[in-house]
Amino acid sequence: MGVLSAAQVAAFQRDGYLHVPGMYSAAEAAEISGWTDELSGAPEVAGKDWKYFEESAVDGSRILCRIENFVPHHAGFAGLIQTERMAQAVSELFGEEAVLFKDKINFKLPGGDGFRSHQDVQAGWDTYGPLHITAMIAIDATTAENGSLEMLPGMHKQGLLGQMWAPLTDDDTGHRDFVPVHCRSGDAVFFDSYAPHKSGPNTTGRARRVLYITYNAASAGDHRARYYADKHKNFPPDVERDPDRNYAYKV
Numbered sequence: 315m316g317v318l319s320a321a322q323v324a325a326f327q328r329d330g331y332l333h334v335p336g337m338y339s340a341a342e343a344a345e346i347s348g349w350t351d352e353l354s355g356a357p358e359v360a361g362k363d364w365k366y367f368e369e370s371a372v373d374g375s376r377i378l379c380r381i382e383n384f385v386p387h388h389a390g391f392a393g394l395i396q397t398e399r400m401a402q403a404v405s406e407l408f409g410e411e412a413v414l415f416k417d418k419i420n421f422k423l424p425g426g427d428g429f430r431s432h433q434d435v436q437a438g439w440d441t442y443g444p445l446h447i448t449a450m451i452a453i454d455a456t457t458a459e460n461g462s463l464e465m466l467p468g469m470h471k472q473g474l475l476g477q478m479w480a481p482l483t484d485d486d487t488g489h490r491d492f493v494p495v496h497c498r499s500g501d502a503v504f505f506d507s508y509a510p511h512k513s514g515p516n517t518t519g520r521a522r523r524v525l526y527i528t529y530n531a532a533s534a535g536d537h538r539a540r541y542y543a544d545k546h547k548n549f550p551p552d553v554e555r556d557p558d559r560n561y562a563y564k565v
């Protein structure tokens with residue numbers, strides 16, 4: 315028995331993404347939320363989880379937008395990602411064993427910004443294998459007001475649509491309308507690294523936290539250590555930055 319049905323795998327192949335309502339129970343989602351609070355509440359120190367900040371659209375204050383690379387330091391997330399049904403579902407989508415590539419939580423706190431239209435491959439992921447699949451788990455419910463993911467079904471089949479390291483334009487995406495994927499807490503959305511997506515800002519008074527776990531197929535190799543070493547050179551966590559350098563791109 316698979317985690318996903320044949321119809322779900324076929325829908326993923328057709329659309330480039332798959333929404334799985336209730337992938338995690340309310341109790342499991344509450345546990346993930348507690349682990350997320352542990353990460354966000356921990357002090358910002360060099361050499362630990364990578365914390366990134368943005369400027370709030372509400373009052374200009376410095377607010378947490380993302381934590382990355384926490385799996386090595388957190389037993390709960392390590393278990394969730396490597397040993398439980400998530401890795402198995404992604405393996406079913408790849409058609410072979412999946413290997414962890416990257417882990418992050420986007421916080422989108424009140425006043426947090428949205429994400430312009432892009433394909434994840436545009437952030438140079440093709441250096442680390444031909445295809446990646448990300449499992450998004452909604453820690454909090456996502457809505458039009460707090461910035462749900464929005465997808466373009468089927469366009470993952472068209473390869474790279476725009477330029478590397480630059481948002482997609484309307485011409486790149488054929489002026490098509492994005493489809494919002496609103497989630498309850500515990501829902502999962504799987505999408506591949508060529509699936510165009512975007513999201514709006516959080517205009518509510520509550521956080522919209524989502525977990526992104528990205529894998530590649532085992533046959534493509536294990537690139538996680540090299541990816542994070544390269545990323546550390548080009549886009550280190552805020553606490554480890556050179557104040558005289560400009561770090562422009564945020565994906």
Ligand SMILES: O=C(O)CCC(=O)C(=O)O
Pocket residue numbers: 420422428429434461462463511512513514524565
């Ligand atoms: O969390 C979101 O709203 C979208 C995030 C996203 O597209 C990204 O991090 O590449």
